[in-house]
Amino acid sequence: MRKIVKFIIPFLILLLAIFFKVFIEKYNLVADDWYEFFNRTGSILLIISIAWASIAVLQISKKMILSKLDVEQEDNLKQRKFLTQFNIMESIIYFLIVLIAIGSALMLFKDVRQLGISLFASAGVAGIIIGFAAQKLIATVLAGLQIAITQPIRIDDVVIVENEWGRIEEITLTYVVVKIWDQRRLVVPSTYFFEKPFQNWTRTSAEILGTVFLYTDYHVSFDVLREELTRLLESTPLWDKRVNVLQVTDAKEYGVEIRVLVSAKDSPTAWDLRVFIREKLIEFIQKYYPESLPRTRVVFEKGEGKDHPEIEK
Known part of the structure; x- marks a missing residue:
């Protein structure tokens, strides 16, 4: 029941936001001083609800798709390949939905809009500065995308990383979690799998x-x-x-x-x-x-050393 409510709430908020905006614009029940406030609030609710509903739809789709995948079977190479791509693309879509929603909500405010135009005007210098500052982050994100496309590793792959035997438990845009045989977790950046050699024991087959x-x-x-x-x-x-x-x-x-x-x-x-x-x-x-069985031999020959002058005495 709790899961059902979790998915229904964003759609209820979406309907409420649409009704709220249409009702105010059609009947103009508030004073002009408050009209802008209620109109903007309704717009923000509408943006949030659309983003929330999009994420809910994506989660429902994921559950339906994963219910058809049998990752537990022995020959599960195709299933793990699809699951890896799906998880990384899911993270990208979540990030884009949140980014677009925040940007759309901020653009409703004139001051922020003017600030955005000013920033775009000086984006040349700012872009260079940000590019140098975020070089590692960008490289890590691009490595995550490259893992999704080329797939040197997949979910549940058996790997040797930093001399540790384990299975790939989680792959994100920025890091990979390896579940080691003794139940420890080794977290490494996505760039690791393109900068350092590692062993993948299930790249093409588990045999x-x-x-x-x-x-x-x-x-x-x-x-x-x-x-x-x-x-x-x-x-x-x-x-x-x-x-x-x-x-x-x-x-x-x-x-x-x-x-x-x-x-x-x-x-x-x-x-x-x-x-x-x-x-x-x-x-x-x-x-x-x-x-x-292995043994160490010491052989004494009979009569050895009999001609030695000390022995003769």
């Missing part, structure tokens, strides 16, 4: 590869580990059945480095899959091949 590194002794059987990896992947729904690779990526004096490469439908799932594979492979080695 991602995950790696697990293991360090074992040289006695480990790689073929057995590959078989166990395949069995583990087939036993969990976290794996999307695209990539299943186990390779020896390095060999050093104390053992070998094994890299497991697996795939998942998105980054949170890939993280859970990596943890699962790491734990189970370590348990498998501990249980069936304990001699293959």
